Amino acid sequence: MITRRAALGLLAAPALIRPAAAAWPDRPVRLLHGFGPGGTADILARLLATPIGEALGQPVVVEPRPGAGGNIASGQLARAPADGHTLALLTGGHAVSAAFAQGLTFDPLNDFDFLSLVVRYAFVVAVRADSPAQDLKGLLERARNPNAVTFGSAGVGSTHHLVGEMLNAVAGVQMQHVPYRGDAAGTTALLAGDIGAMVTTSVGVMPHVRAGTVRCLAVTATRRSRLLPEVPTVAEAALPGFEAPTWAGIAAPRGLPEPVALRLHGTIAQTLADPALRQRLAELVDGEVDAGRPGDMRPFVASEIARWRQVIERQGIRMQG
Numbered sequence: 001m002i003t004r005r006a007a008l009g010l011l012a013a014p015a016l017i018r019p020a021a022a023a024w025p026d027r028p029v030r031l032l033h034g035f036g037p038g039g040t041a042d043i044l045a046r047l048l049a050t051p052i053g054e055a056l057g058q059p060v061v062v063e064p065r066p067g068a069g070g071n072i073a074s075g076q077l078a079r080a081p082a083d084g085h086t087l088a089l090l091t092g093g094h095a096v097s098a099a100f101a102q103g104l105t106f107d108p109l110n111d112f113d114f115l116s117l118v119v120r121y122a123f124v125v126a127v128r129a130d131s132p133a134q135d136l137k138g139l140l141e142r143a144r145n146p147n148a149v150t151f152g153s154a155g156v157g158s159t160h161h162l163v164g165e166m167l168n169a170v171a172g173v174q175m176q177h178v179p180y181r182g183d184a185a186g187t188t189a190l191l192a193g194d195i196g197a198m199v200t201t202s203v204g205v206m207p208h209v210r211a212g213t214v215r216c217l218a219v220t221a222t223r224r225s226r227l228l229p230e231v232p233t234v235a236e237a238a239l240p241g242f243e244a245p246t247w248a249g250i251a252a253p254r255g256l257p258e259p260v261a262l263r264l265h266g267t268i269a270q271t272l273a274d275p276a277l278r279q280r281l282a283e284l285v286d287g288e289v290d291a292g293r294p295g296d297m298r299p300f301v302a303s304e305i306a307r308w309r310q311v312i313e314r315q316g317i318r319m320q321g
Contacts, residue, residue: 024084024260025058031250032063032077032088034070040203041070043284044118044248045089051271060087069093069157071104078106082255084264087115092159092246095304099312100157102319108305113256114297116268117249121287122221123163124231125151126198126205126214128190136218136237139197143173151175151197152186157319160186160199162308163220163244165315167199170239190214202227202286220244227286245287247304249297265294 031049035041045062053060065073070093080086090112098108125136133139133149143149153160156179168174178195180186183204190198191213198205202225208214209228218234219225222243234242250268252261269291272278278289292300311317 024257024263025056027085028059028061029053029056029084030063030080030086031060032065032073032086034065034067034073034088034091034093036066037064040201040285041089041091041248044281047277047280047284048089048118048250048268048271051274051277052267055267055270069097069155071097074108074112075105077251077253078111080253082113082253082257084252084256084260087250087252087264089118089248090251090301091248092304095301096157096159096162096308098305099162099308100319101309109298109302111254112251113254113261114301115250115252115256115261116265116291116294117247117297117300118268118272118291119281119285119287119289120221120245120247121285122202122219122223122225122245123160123199124202124205124216124220124225124228125167125218125234126187126190126200126209126216127196128193129213129215131196131215133197133217136232136234139217140167140171140173140238142196143168143171143175146174147176149173149175149197150178150195151199152178152180152189152195153199154183154186155179155181157317159246159308162311162317164199165317166244166311167234167239167242169311169314170242187214203284221287223288225286226282247300248285249301251297262294265291 031045033041033045042064049060049062065076073088074094077088127133133142151164153164183200186198189195205214206227216228216231218237219231220234272289272291281289
Protein backbone atom coordinates (compact mmCIF):
# COMPACT_ATOMS: atom_id res chain seq x y z
CA MET A 1 0.00 0.00 0.00
CA ILE A 2 1.25 3.50 -0.79
CA THR A 3 1.24 5.59 2.37
CA ARG A 4 1.30 9.38 2.24
CA ARG A 5 4.58 9.51 4.22
CA ALA A 6 6.26 6.95 1.97
CA ALA A 7 4.99 8.73 -1.14
CA LEU A 8 6.40 12.05 -0.02
CA GLY A 9 9.70 10.50 0.93
CA LEU A 10 10.12 8.62 -2.29
CA LEU A 11 9.04 11.53 -4.43
CA ALA A 12 11.62 13.69 -2.66
CA ALA A 13 14.36 11.18 -3.48
CA PRO A 14 13.95 10.11 -7.13
CA ALA A 15 17.52 8.80 -7.23
CA LEU A 16 16.52 6.10 -4.77
CA ILE A 17 13.56 5.05 -6.88
CA ARG A 18 15.31 4.49 -10.17
CA PRO A 19 17.58 1.53 -9.28
CA ALA A 20 14.80 -0.39 -7.51
CA ALA A 21 12.34 0.10 -10.36
CA ALA A 22 14.81 -0.04 -13.24
CA ALA A 23 14.20 -3.73 -14.01
CA TRP A 24 10.44 -3.27 -14.11
CA PRO A 25 8.59 -3.89 -16.35
CA ASP A 26 10.60 -6.53 -18.18
CA ARG A 27 7.65 -8.00 -20.09
CA PRO A 28 4.12 -6.97 -21.15
CA VAL A 29 1.75 -5.78 -18.42
CA ARG A 30 -1.73 -7.30 -18.18
CA LEU A 31 -4.68 -4.98 -17.51
CA LEU A 32 -7.70 -7.02 -16.46
CA HIS A 33 -11.28 -5.81 -16.16
CA GLY A 34 -14.44 -7.61 -15.19
CA PHE A 35 -16.83 -6.81 -18.02
CA GLY A 36 -17.48 -7.77 -21.62
CA PRO A 37 -15.59 -6.53 -24.68
CA GLY A 38 -16.96 -3.27 -26.07
CA GLY A 39 -18.48 -2.02 -22.82
CA THR A 40 -17.51 1.12 -20.94
CA ALA A 41 -14.88 -0.63 -18.80
CA ASP A 42 -13.34 -2.24 -21.88
CA ILE A 43 -13.18 1.06 -23.75
CA LEU A 44 -11.69 2.83 -20.72
CA ALA A 45 -9.04 0.15 -20.34
CA ARG A 46 -8.08 0.25 -24.02
CA LEU A 47 -7.90 4.05 -24.08
CA LEU A 48 -5.46 3.92 -21.16
CA ALA A 49 -3.44 0.87 -22.21
CA THR A 50 -1.58 2.33 -25.19
CA PRO A 51 -0.25 5.55 -23.61
CA ILE A 52 0.59 3.80 -20.32
CA GLY A 53 2.45 1.09 -22.24
CA GLU A 54 4.37 3.69 -24.23
CA ALA A 55 5.40 5.44 -21.02
CA LEU A 56 6.49 2.16 -19.38
CA GLY A 57 8.30 0.82 -22.43
CA GLN A 58 6.27 -2.40 -22.51
CA PRO A 59 2.86 -3.19 -24.05
CA VAL A 60 -0.16 -3.09 -21.76
CA VAL A 61 -2.49 -5.89 -22.84
CA VAL A 62 -6.19 -5.54 -21.95
CA GLU A 63 -7.79 -8.82 -20.85
CA PRO A 64 -11.56 -8.88 -20.19
CA ARG A 65 -12.61 -11.36 -17.50
CA PRO A 66 -16.38 -10.84 -17.44
CA GLY A 67 -18.70 -12.30 -14.87
CA ALA A 68 -20.04 -12.01 -11.32
CA GLY A 69 -20.30 -8.21 -11.53
CA GLY A 70 -16.56 -7.82 -11.98
CA ASN A 71 -15.60 -10.23 -9.19
CA ILE A 72 -13.95 -12.78 -11.48
CA ALA A 73 -11.39 -10.20 -12.56
CA SER A 74 -10.94 -8.96 -8.98
CA GLY A 75 -10.32 -12.50 -7.79
CA GLN A 76 -7.73 -13.12 -10.48
CA LEU A 77 -5.99 -9.88 -9.60
CA ALA A 78 -5.90 -10.75 -5.90
CA ARG A 79 -4.21 -14.09 -6.69
CA ALA A 80 -1.66 -12.66 -9.17
CA PRO A 81 2.00 -12.05 -8.24
CA ALA A 82 2.54 -8.56 -6.80
CA ASP A 83 5.29 -7.74 -9.29
CA GLY A 84 3.65 -4.95 -11.29
CA HIS A 85 2.93 -7.10 -14.34
CA THR A 86 -0.78 -7.65 -13.54
CA LEU A 87 -3.16 -4.75 -12.95
CA ALA A 88 -6.90 -4.33 -13.17
CA LEU A 89 -9.38 -1.60 -13.93
CA LEU A 90 -11.88 -1.76 -11.05
CA THR A 91 -15.23 0.04 -11.09
CA GLY A 92 -17.79 1.18 -8.54
CA GLY A 93 -19.21 -2.34 -8.65
CA HIS A 94 -16.17 -3.48 -6.65
CA ALA A 95 -17.36 -1.45 -3.66
CA VAL A 96 -20.93 -2.67 -4.10
CA SER A 97 -19.81 -6.33 -4.10
CA ALA A 98 -17.71 -5.65 -1.02
CA ALA A 99 -20.70 -4.08 0.73
CA PHE A 100 -22.83 -7.18 0.07
CA ALA A 101 -19.91 -9.41 1.17
CA GLN A 102 -21.49 -12.55 -0.26
CA GLY A 103 -19.45 -15.31 -1.85
CA LEU A 104 -16.25 -13.30 -2.32
CA THR A 105 -13.01 -15.23 -2.77
CA PHE A 106 -10.90 -12.19 -1.84
CA ASP A 107 -10.75 -9.37 0.66
CA PRO A 108 -12.00 -6.32 -1.30
CA LEU A 109 -9.71 -3.92 0.60
CA ASN A 110 -6.77 -5.84 2.01
CA ASP A 111 -5.94 -7.98 -1.05
CA PHE A 112 -5.23 -4.95 -3.26
CA ASP A 113 -2.94 -1.99 -3.66
CA PHE A 114 -5.14 0.78 -5.03
CA LEU A 115 -2.99 2.81 -7.40
CA SER A 116 -5.08 5.55 -8.94
CA LEU A 117 -8.59 6.69 -9.67
CA VAL A 118 -9.24 7.42 -13.33
CA VAL A 119 -12.80 8.73 -13.66
CA ARG A 120 -15.81 9.56 -11.51
CA TYR A 121 -19.25 9.95 -13.04
CA ALA A 122 -22.92 10.01 -12.20
CA PHE A 123 -26.19 8.31 -12.96
CA VAL A 124 -29.41 9.96 -14.05
CA VAL A 125 -33.01 9.36 -13.02
CA ALA A 126 -34.91 9.09 -16.29
CA VAL A 127 -38.60 8.78 -17.18
CA ARG A 128 -40.56 8.51 -20.41
CA ALA A 129 -41.25 11.84 -22.06
CA ASP A 130 -44.98 11.49 -21.34
CA SER A 131 -44.52 10.64 -17.65
CA PRO A 132 -46.85 12.55 -15.29
CA ALA A 133 -43.77 13.24 -13.11
CA GLN A 134 -42.51 16.58 -14.37
CA ASP A 135 -39.55 16.69 -11.97
CA LEU A 136 -37.85 14.59 -9.31
CA LYS A 137 -39.99 16.01 -6.52
CA GLY A 138 -43.05 14.94 -8.44
CA LEU A 139 -41.71 11.42 -8.93
CA LEU A 140 -40.82 11.04 -5.26
CA GLU A 141 -44.18 12.43 -4.20
CA ARG A 142 -45.94 9.82 -6.31
CA ALA A 143 -43.69 7.15 -4.73
CA ARG A 144 -45.14 7.93 -1.30
CA ASN A 145 -48.07 5.77 -2.36
CA PRO A 146 -47.06 2.07 -2.12
CA ASN A 147 -46.41 0.40 -5.50
CA ALA A 148 -47.18 3.63 -7.37
CA VAL A 149 -43.71 3.95 -8.93
CA THR A 150 -41.36 1.29 -10.27
CA PHE A 151 -37.76 1.93 -11.20
CA GLY A 152 -35.50 -0.19 -13.36
CA SER A 153 -31.80 -0.87 -13.05
CA ALA A 154 -29.04 -2.90 -14.68
CA GLY A 155 -29.66 -5.75 -12.22
CA VAL A 156 -30.06 -6.76 -8.60
CA GLY A 157 -27.01 -5.59 -6.66
CA SER A 158 -25.79 -3.26 -9.41
CA THR A 159 -24.63 0.22 -8.50
CA HIS A 160 -27.64 1.52 -10.44
CA HIS A 161 -29.94 -0.52 -8.16
CA LEU A 162 -28.32 0.82 -5.00
CA VAL A 163 -28.54 4.42 -6.21
CA GLY A 164 -32.31 3.92 -6.57
CA GLU A 165 -32.49 2.41 -3.08
CA MET A 166 -30.46 5.31 -1.73
CA LEU A 167 -33.08 7.65 -3.21
CA ASN A 168 -35.74 5.62 -1.43
CA ALA A 169 -33.88 5.79 1.87
CA VAL A 170 -33.08 9.49 1.80
CA ALA A 171 -36.51 10.56 0.53
CA GLY A 172 -38.42 8.15 2.78
CA VAL A 173 -40.32 6.61 -0.15
CA GLN A 174 -40.53 3.15 -1.70
CA MET A 175 -40.12 3.00 -5.44
CA GLN A 176 -40.34 -0.68 -6.36
CA HIS A 177 -37.20 -2.07 -7.99
CA VAL A 178 -37.42 -4.02 -11.26
CA PRO A 179 -34.07 -5.53 -12.32
CA TYR A 180 -32.99 -6.04 -15.95
CA ARG A 181 -30.00 -7.63 -17.62
CA GLY A 182 -28.13 -4.42 -18.28
CA ASP A 183 -28.91 -0.81 -19.07
CA ALA A 184 -30.15 -1.43 -22.61
CA ALA A 185 -32.85 -3.88 -21.51
CA GLY A 186 -34.00 -1.52 -18.77
CA THR A 187 -34.19 1.42 -21.15
CA THR A 188 -36.23 -0.67 -23.58
CA ALA A 189 -38.66 -1.44 -20.75
CA LEU A 190 -38.86 2.25 -19.86
CA LEU A 191 -39.69 3.16 -23.45
CA ALA A 192 -42.37 0.45 -23.52
CA GLY A 193 -43.97 1.86 -20.36
CA ASP A 194 -43.24 -1.26 -18.31
CA ILE A 195 -41.55 0.79 -15.57
CA GLY A 196 -42.05 4.33 -14.36
CA ALA A 197 -38.41 5.38 -14.07
CA MET A 198 -34.88 4.18 -14.75
CA VAL A 199 -31.55 4.74 -13.00
CA THR A 200 -29.01 4.71 -15.81
CA THR A 201 -26.11 6.63 -17.31
CA SER A 202 -26.50 9.86 -19.22
CA VAL A 203 -24.39 8.50 -22.07
CA GLY A 204 -26.57 5.41 -22.43
CA VAL A 205 -29.88 7.27 -22.42
CA MET A 206 -28.74 10.28 -24.45
CA PRO A 207 -29.96 9.03 -27.86
CA HIS A 208 -33.49 8.72 -26.45
CA VAL A 209 -33.29 12.17 -24.85
CA ARG A 210 -32.32 13.61 -28.24
CA ALA A 211 -35.18 11.69 -29.87
CA GLY A 212 -37.64 13.23 -27.40
CA THR A 213 -38.79 9.90 -25.96
CA VAL A 214 -37.04 10.15 -22.56
CA ARG A 215 -36.64 12.94 -20.00
CA CYS A 216 -33.97 13.06 -17.34
CA LEU A 217 -35.18 14.41 -14.00
CA ALA A 218 -31.94 14.59 -12.03
CA VAL A 219 -28.23 13.74 -11.92
CA THR A 220 -26.85 11.82 -8.92
CA ALA A 221 -23.52 13.71 -8.63
CA THR A 222 -22.77 17.07 -7.04
CA ARG A 223 -22.20 18.66 -10.45
CA ARG A 224 -24.52 18.84 -13.41
CA SER A 225 -23.88 16.72 -16.48
CA ARG A 226 -21.97 18.19 -19.41
CA LEU A 227 -24.34 16.39 -21.74
CA LEU A 228 -27.45 17.58 -19.88
CA PRO A 229 -26.59 20.95 -18.34
CA GLU A 230 -30.26 21.85 -17.98
CA VAL A 231 -30.93 18.83 -15.71
CA PRO A 232 -30.51 19.59 -11.97
CA THR A 233 -28.64 17.41 -9.54
CA VAL A 234 -30.69 15.37 -7.07
CA ALA A 235 -29.48 17.75 -4.36
CA GLU A 236 -30.76 20.76 -6.32
CA ALA A 237 -34.01 19.12 -7.33
CA ALA A 238 -35.23 17.52 -4.14
CA LEU A 239 -32.74 16.12 -1.62
CA PRO A 240 -30.05 18.54 -0.37
CA GLY A 241 -26.71 16.86 0.25
CA PHE A 242 -27.49 13.81 -1.89
CA GLU A 243 -24.49 12.42 -3.79
CA ALA A 244 -24.14 9.00 -5.41
CA PRO A 245 -21.55 8.89 -8.20
CA THR A 246 -19.64 5.85 -9.43
CA TRP A 247 -16.03 5.49 -10.53
CA ALA A 248 -13.24 3.52 -12.18
CA GLY A 249 -9.62 3.16 -11.11
CA ILE A 250 -6.55 0.96 -11.41
CA ALA A 251 -5.35 -1.49 -8.75
CA ALA A 252 -2.67 -4.15 -8.30
CA PRO A 253 -2.31 -7.18 -6.02
CA ARG A 254 -1.39 -6.34 -2.43
CA GLY A 255 2.34 -6.13 -1.78
CA LEU A 256 3.45 -4.19 -4.85
CA PRO A 257 6.92 -2.66 -4.25
CA GLU A 258 6.47 1.01 -3.40
CA PRO A 259 8.83 2.26 -6.15
CA VAL A 260 6.76 0.35 -8.71
CA ALA A 261 3.49 1.60 -7.21
CA LEU A 262 4.68 5.20 -7.29
CA ARG A 263 5.93 4.88 -10.83
CA LEU A 264 2.59 3.43 -11.90
CA HIS A 265 0.63 6.22 -10.20
CA GLY A 266 2.88 8.82 -11.79
CA THR A 267 2.50 7.20 -15.21
CA ILE A 268 -1.29 7.06 -14.89
CA ALA A 269 -1.42 10.69 -13.74
CA GLN A 270 0.81 11.76 -16.64
CA THR A 271 -1.39 9.82 -19.06
CA LEU A 272 -4.55 11.45 -17.73
CA ALA A 273 -2.95 14.90 -18.06
CA ASP A 274 -3.02 14.63 -21.86
CA PRO A 275 -5.79 17.06 -22.95
CA ALA A 276 -7.05 14.93 -25.84
CA LEU A 277 -7.28 11.78 -23.74
CA ARG A 278 -8.91 13.65 -20.85
CA GLN A 279 -11.58 14.93 -23.20
CA ARG A 280 -12.18 11.47 -24.68
CA LEU A 281 -12.51 9.86 -21.25
CA ALA A 282 -14.76 12.63 -19.95
CA GLU A 283 -17.03 12.27 -22.98
CA LEU A 284 -17.11 8.48 -22.64
CA VAL A 285 -18.55 8.57 -19.11
CA ASP A 286 -19.86 12.16 -18.94
CA GLY A 287 -17.79 12.68 -15.83
CA GLU A 288 -14.60 13.92 -14.19
CA VAL A 289 -11.09 12.67 -14.95
CA ASP A 290 -8.69 12.80 -12.00
CA ALA A 291 -5.87 10.53 -10.79
CA GLY A 292 -5.65 12.20 -7.38
CA ARG A 293 -2.56 11.74 -5.22
CA PRO A 294 -0.72 8.52 -4.29
CA GLY A 295 -2.65 6.91 -1.45
CA ASP A 296 -6.00 8.59 -2.25
CA MET A 297 -7.78 5.63 -3.82
CA ARG A 298 -7.79 3.21 -0.87
CA PRO A 299 -9.67 5.47 1.60
CA PHE A 300 -12.03 6.46 -1.21
CA VAL A 301 -12.90 2.81 -1.93
CA ALA A 302 -13.29 2.16 1.81
CA SER A 303 -15.74 5.06 2.08
CA GLU A 304 -17.70 3.75 -0.92
CA ILE A 305 -17.98 0.30 0.67
CA ALA A 306 -19.24 1.86 3.91
CA ARG A 307 -21.76 4.03 2.04
CA TRP A 308 -23.29 1.12 0.13
CA ARG A 309 -23.26 -1.20 3.14
CA GLN A 310 -25.37 1.35 5.01
CA VAL A 311 -27.88 1.48 2.12
CA ILE A 312 -28.01 -2.33 1.88
CA GLU A 313 -28.63 -2.76 5.61
CA ARG A 314 -31.16 0.05 5.85
CA GLN A 315 -33.17 -1.18 2.86
CA GLY A 316 -32.80 -4.88 3.58
CA ILE A 317 -31.50 -5.64 0.09
CA ARG A 318 -30.50 -9.17 -0.89
CA MET A 319 -28.40 -10.12 -3.90
CA GLN A 320 -30.90 -12.78 -4.97
CA GLY A 321 -34.35 -11.77 -6.11
